[in-house]
Amino acid sequence: EAQVTQNPRYLITVTGKKLTVTCSQNMNHEYMSWYRQDPGLGLRQIYYSMNVEVTDKGDVPEGYKVSRKEKRNFPLILESPSPNQTSLYFCASSGTSGRAWETQYFGPGTRLLVL
Amino acid sequence: SQQGEEDPQALSIQEGENATMNCSYKTSINNLQWYRQNSGRGLVHLILIRSNEREKHSGRLRVTLDTSKKSSSLLITASRAADTASYFCALLTGYNKLIFGAGTRLAVHP
Numbered sequence: 001e002a003q004v005t006q007n008p009r010y011l012i013t014v015t016g017k018k019l020t021v022t023c024s025q026n027m028n029h030e031y032m033s034w035y036r037q038d039p040g041l042g043l044r045q046i047y048y049s050m051n052v053e054v055t056d057k058g059d060v061p062e063g064y065k066v067s068r069k070e071k072r073n074f075p076l077i078l079e080s081p082s083p084n085q086t087s088l089y090f091c092a093s094s095g096t097s098g099r100a101w102e103t104q105y106f107g108p109g110t111r112l113l114v115l
Numbered sequence: 116s117q118q119g120e121e122d123p124q125a126l127s128i129q130e131g132e133n134a135t136m137n138c139s140y141k142t143s144i145n146n147l148q149w150y151r152q153n154s155g156r157g158l159v160h161l162i163l164i165r166s167n168e169r170e171k172h173s174g175r176l177r178v179t180l181d182t183s184k185k186s187s188s189l190l191i192t193a194s195r196a197a198d199t200a201s202y203f204c205a206l207l208t209g210y211n212k213l214i215f216g217a218g219t220r221l222a223v224h225p
Contacts, residue, residue, distance in 0.1 A: 004157075035215075040217055041217060042118070042203060042215040042216050042217040042218055043158075043203070043215040044215075045212060045213070045214075048211060048212065050211065056211070058212065059214075088155065090157060090158070092158075099211065101145055101146055101207045103148070103160040103163060104148075104150075104158070104160060104205075104213060105160070106150075106157035106158045106159070107157055108156060108157045109155065109156060109157055111155075
C-alpha cells in the first residue's frame, strides 16, 4: 500500500530534550516536506527536500533540522525543543519530478507536546 | 500574505444540501489544490486545478478558478455526513512550495 508513515504518532517531552520524528514513504517520491499545524493558522511549511541531500527552509524553520540521506526517509529533528513547538506535525511527499506541484501525500500526523 | 484565505471559516448544513467554500489569494499561482482533513488526521488531496483551467469536476466536487479575481471555489453537491471535515486550499506560487490557507470547517448534519 502506498503510504507515508510517521513515528511516533504522539509524543510528550520536556524542554531541551532532543527528539527526532521519523518520516518514510514507499512511493519513490523525490519531494518531501514537513509542516506544522496550529489552530487558526493552517499548515505552515518547516523544511522541504527536492531529492537526496537537497533540503531547503520553508516558512518556519527556526528550531528544526532535517536530513535526507535516503530517498524514502526525511526525519525532523528538534535539537532543543521548546513549548512553542507544541503542535501537530505532518510529513508529506509527492511526485517523481522533484517539484511540489504534484499531489501531496500526507502522513497521519505526530502530535507533540513540549512541557 | 501569499496565504490563501478560505471563506467561510465554518459552515453548517443539512445532509443533501450543497456546500460552497471559497479561497482568495493575492499572488500569481501555478496551480491551486484543495485538500480535506478529517479531525486531526492527515490531509487528503481532492482536486488540483491549473492556472490555465477554469473548472474541474470530480464526483460530487466542482472546483472553479478565476485568476482575474484571484479566487477559487469548491462546491460539494448533495452533501453527506461523511463530508464533515476541514477543507483547505493550497497555492503553488513557485515550483517548490505549497502555501495552505487556514481552512473551512464543514459540518454536515444528518
